[in-house]
Each structure stands twice: as C-alpha cells, then as structure tokens.
Amino acid sequence: MKEKIADYLLDISKLIFAGVVLSTILQVEGVSKLVILSIGIYATMIFAGIAFMLIRRK
16 A cells, blocks of 8 residues: 555656646746746655655555
8 A cells, every 4th residue: 555655656746846847948927937946846855755755664
C-alpha cells in the first residue's frame, strides 16, 4: 500500500514540476514568475520527499 501511495506522490510531483515549467514558458499573466517557480519547486520537493520517505520505510 505504501508503495502505491509513494508512486502516486512521485507522479504528482512530476506533474507539478511540468506545470511550473509550462506556466513559465507560456508566461501566465497576472502572476510573477518568481512566485510560480518558488511555490512549484517547494510543492515538488514536499511531495517527492514524502514519497521517498515512504519508499525507504518499506
């Protein structure tokens, strides 16, 4: 069960990272690029960190 949750969280972190990259390339108006990058990278690190902790506790 933990493996499936960890895989899911890794997929979510990849999707967040891809969204951050696309939003900076497409230049979303009304929001600073720095804000998007900082929130996106932080969320990616949190989800990936939790996933790796779950995998390690196997």
